[in-house]
Amino acid sequence: MRIGLDLGGTKIEGVALGEDGAQLARRRVTTPRHDYDATVRAMAALVGELEAETGRRGTVGVGMPGALSPATGLVKNANSTWLIGQALDRDLSSLLERPLRFANDANCFALSEAVDGAGAGARVVFGVIVGTGTGGGVVVERRVLTGPNAIAGEWGHNPLPWPRAGEWPGPPCYCGKTGCVETFLSGPGMARDHLEATGEPVGAPEIATRAERGDAAATATLARYEERMARALAVVLDVLDPDVVVLGGGVSQITRLYESVPRLWQQWAFSDRVDTALRPPVHGDSSGVRGAAWLWGPGEG
Numbered sequence: 001m002r003i004g005l006d007l008g009g010t011k012i013e014g015v016a017l018g019e020d021g022a023q024l025a026r027r028r029v030t031t032p033r034h035d036y037d038a039t040v041r042a043m044a045a046l047v048g049e050l051e052a053e054t055g056r057r058g059t060v061g062v063g064m065p066g067a068l069s070p071a072t073g074l075v076k077n078a079n080s081t082w083l084i085g086q087a088l089d090r091d092l093s094s095l096l097e098r099p100l101r102f103a104n105d106a107n108c109f110a111l112s113e114a115v116d117g118a119g120a121g122a123r124v125v126f127g128v129i130v131g132t133g134t135g136g137g138v139v140v141e142r143r144v145l146t147g148p149n150a151i152a153g154e155w156g157h158n159p160l161p162w163p164r165a166g167e168w169p170g171p172p173c174y175c176g177k178t179g180c181v182e183t184f185l186s187g188p189g190m191a192r193d194h195l196e197a198t199g200e201p202v203g204a205p206e207i208a209t210r211a212e213r214g215d216a217a218a219t220a221t222l223a224r225y226e227e228r229m230a231r232a233l234a235v236v237l238d239v240l241d242p243d244v245v246v247l248g249g250g251v252s253q254i255t256r257l258y259e260s261v262p263r264l265w266q267q268w269a270f271s272d273r274v275d276t277a278l279r280p281p282v283h284g285d286s287s288g289v290r291g292a293a294w295l296w297g298p299g300e301g
């Protein structure tokens, strides 16, 4: 049995999966915000409940905001700031008396979709979360690709490529730079672009709804958005050449992207043709917790 925990800023989600990916049990608790020790205890208790309910012991994988620093083993880059600098791996594994695996939420999303979602059967999957931010994760042959800095796939803070007039130096980003891909492709990025073009303060979902109804300004905003996404993903195609790119997050619900972006990225990728597929997610909100469970592969643990 594989147990996955998805540690979020407001809730901790837990799932127990059988060998075939079938869900055996699922629970969620409220995250004890700003209390690290209570957060670790809540995670351990959740595992205990899942094992009591199923009567089985499982491997445990954890999806989390940010990452464990490969250099120090401590949490970094987490927007749940009370986790930063803590030895989450050591503390939770000593409570659970077993080794654990950790990955950030974008990596868990990519893994979930690669194992039995939109990228099932593909060798290389790039998962992108386009919501309040823009993150990414790389999965190769059902394993999350990690590196010495734990940043593989973090493509949202590279600059928007082939900038046009008005796109450079670009909007300021929370990371301290300007013109990051995230400042254009996140939901708030789309809303900002629409505001600048029209003076209307409208969120990304409403822009998509208006475009569906034929609103010219919203259609133009989406066309700019799609062209930028195509340029940004063309760089990923050149570096990684994935079989499948899966979109997640709120923006992934805009269905026209799956037709328009692959038509547009052909002209930017360094190839006479592009056979990479761009697909919507299969597991939706469950992909974080399912991906965490799949951090332990077949026959492991």
Ligand SMILES: [Zn+2]
Residues within 6 Å of the ligand: 156, 157, 158, 173, 174, 175, 176, 177, 180, 182
């Ligand atoms: Zn940035």
